Amino acid sequence: MTQGNADQLWDEVHDARQAFYEEVFGKLPPDILKPEHMTGVWPGGGLYKLKAEQLGSDTWLYTTFGLTNPDMPTRVSPIPGGAADPDQAELTLERKQNVPDYPGRPGYGYEIAVMTQSDEEWPLWFLQWALNAEILNDVDLLGRVENHNGLTVEDIRVGDSDWVNVLIAPASTSVPDTFGLPNGTGRLLIATTITDDEMVWSKAHGRETLLNKLASAGVGQVSHLTRASILNPEPLDYAEIDSREQAEQLANAGQLRKIHLFPLEFGGEDHASNTVYVSKAASLNKKGVDQKILRLAEQGRINSYTATPSYHSNSFIPTAIQIEASGEQAVSTRIDVW
Template sequence: MKAPETDEDFIQWYEDCWADRDEVEYPKMFGAIDEGVFTLDQTDAIQAWMESDLAQVEGEADPNWGPMGVRAAPPSPDYPYWTYVTSGLSNPFTVAPGDEITDETPSGIGYEMVIHTPEQAKWPVFRLLDMMAYNLVTMRAFALNHRYPVEGTLDGGDSKLGGFVFVRDPSRPDHFALPSGKVQLLTLVGVTKNEMAFARSNGLDKLMEKLVTAGTGYITHPDREEVKL
């Protein structure tokens, strides 16, 4: 199929793809989604990365990035924990009017990121917004099996977790389709620096086995102890 060729039709199609993801696909995978959206233009994350040595964007940041953000899904009978998911990285901003789109065409940069937590918290929102800005400004993408250390701790407090690993959550689909292309879901699991090193040497599957055995699995518990490695 092709993206609409006229500017007016393309803008409407772009907005429809966004709505399809947030209002159709996300509720199917995560349950009821809170109405509120935590957006990039509510933070200084984009500007901070624009001023970093890693920035690859010249001039001003794209104004289309500002409304991108993070959605939250409260616990449900099927998923008794909080879910935070980015909304915008899969917007079709890499497509021009009239471009050809196949089933394997990535929508936007091709993924959205997810963090699960046992309780409602602000830190997953801030972390995801910062990582979205990193993707957009530095033009560096994440992928399954990646590891991402952060400065300090994940929650900004006393947590022993100092980074994320990127995995597939076996409890739900790992991708979905939009009219603009394919979208992968990357689940971020918080880990300690030692756990990250263990995954680098032994593979993420081995680390996830230990986290599942310990009872935390794919849910990030900021106050947990390091698993026995």
């Protein structure tokens, strides 16, 4: 294929994909969002954030735009710290030794999107996670979705202190899951936020079954960062959890998380005396604090660590965990649980 023919095909693919999005969702904004770390790696690709007026006045869409380009999969990858000038967006690139081959697919074969009912920023964090996974690490999200009738991913960071679990599946209900392009048929994948217990439930009952259950509950594939579980809509009464056995059952069902007071990374043991059961938020907060302390310990600035739970009444669930770390630098943090 000559360069002129390649450029013409690229333009035709872009225009066909744009026509699909504007017919199904609404007019695309004039400017595409370009992740700086994809400069030269994903030429012409980017992210769109738009009000999806075709789906309703309160629906927003966040989507990749270019994973189905004919010049994908990318044949280059960025060299970490390879920019000659730190103030420049340009990256130093190197040719990939192993470029994935997806016969019959347009590029990577799909675009991936998130739908919400308000203007949010966190979906853009998720899409950048998806781009890193696919373009930089060749995880083949589409292949995994097709092989397992959907894909669940736990604890993706989508902000300074927000994390999500997602169910990634082909678009369903009112949104087409395929779109025709001059270089093949693309799939539209939708990532939907799910709760811990929904994720656990899907492992036993199937991801497609969970998607159907979300549709029946009126959630569908629209994401809500703090949505209550469709399986256990009432919040836990921590004061009523008065035994290890009860806490373990709730953890096995995805309603609590088991954590280690003295982290395994620090040499702690996976033993009953070193474990407590807490909410997802408390678990992730402690994980963040422990990672900070671990970095300081590796620098020789921390040499002492304690994590002390406090309790109320007969509850087996701690109300809070007090973390103290000391050395050349000190860290003192209280993590509230309930």
